[in-house]
Amino acid sequence: MDAYRQKRLExxxxxxxxxxxxxxxLILEELAQGEKCVADLTQEVGSDISTVSKHLSLLKAVGLVKDDKRGNQVFYTLLAPCVLNFFDCVESVLEARVQHQIEMIG
Amino acid sequence: MDAYRQKRLExxxxxxxxxxxxxxxLILEELAQGEKCVADLTQEVGSDISTVSKHLSLLKAVGLVKDDKRGNQVFYTLLAPCVLNFFDCVESVLEARVQHQIEMIG
DNA sequence: CTCCTATTTGCAATATTGGCCAAATAGACA
DNA sequence: TGTCTATTTGGCCAATATTGCAAATAGGAG
Structure with a gap:
């Protein structure tokens, strides 16, 4: 495999x-409804705020969200609405697997 | 957050x-072209065949591929063509990030 | 049955992740 | 300036993931 393909895959x-x-x-689902600050997301996720902050910085690093500092709060916005299509696809995979298991039983 | 949502997210x-x-x-990309056996995929991936076999069993466990034993070979097939749409979305995120970085420089 | 090939499984080493706590940073406001 | 609130960063640990090697398994051919 060439190095270019390797880089692209990574x-x-x-x-x-x-x-x-x-x-x-969960964070992405919440952000799909509109921008939210770290504290709001922390409420939803239920982990330590520092953990949520790290999740957000990872999502930002890969380009899925952007942040906007206003006052002493930081608001995050979903940049890639197409990730919602991911969810549909994943859902269909889940359903297909359930269907498959039903067939195995029957 | 309710337990049902938690399970669904997981x-x-x-x-x-x-x-x-x-x-x-890479395996999914290869399988998108049609079914392949473990040895063929190992050739592409470049890892040990046992490693590739484990990747395949993981993909099978989550319902993304299925296997079909014929003779002493096992052929794997992509079950969820919609993962290819993932790739398009991911690609658009990558491009958007590159664009963003260009804007930051300029 | 024996041998050969293809694949899977068990094990151990190493790497990565996700989480919390504590400390640091940044901004608002007195 | 100092204090309060919101967020990020660093350190650390436990859990999980990835890999290769070696051994086990399964099927075809002699």
Whole structure:
């Protein structure tokens, strides 16, 4: 495999890995409704605020969200609405698997 | 957050996590062209065949691929063509980030 | 059955992740 | 300036993930 393909795969994997975590998935779902500050998201996620902050900085690093500092709060915005399509696809995979399991039983 | 939402997020995250790995991403790209056996995929990935086999069993466990044993070979097939849309979305995120960096420089 | 090939599984080493706590930073406001 | 609030960063630990090697398994051919 050539080095270019390798780099491209790694770049893609980095983004997908960022989405592949329950807490970050929740954050993305929340941000899909509109911008929110770290404290609000922390309320939803239920982890320590420092943990949520790190999740957000990872999402920002891969380009999925952007931040906007206003006063002493930081508001995060979803930059890639297409991640919502991810969710649909993933949902269909889940349903297909359930269907498959039903067939195995029956 | 209610327990149902938690479970749903974890199930989704499990699938997305499976995609968020360069080797598995390569495997999925290869399988998008049609079914392949473990040895063929190993050739592409460049890791040990046991490693590739483990990647495949993970992809199968989350329902993204299925396997079909024929003779002494095992052929894997992509079950969720919609993951290809992931790739488009991820690509657009990558491009947007590059664009953003250009703006920062300029 | 024996041998050969393809794949999977078990194990151990190493790397990465996710979490909390504590400390540092940044901004608002007196 | 000092204090309060919001967020980020650094350190650390436990849990999980990734990998390769070696051994086990499964199927085809002689």
């Amino acid at each position: 770049a893609r994997a980095r983004i997908l890995k960022a989405v592949g975590n329950a807490s970050r998935l | 199930a989704r995250a499990r699938i997305l996590k499976a995609v968020g790995n360069a080797s598995r991403l």
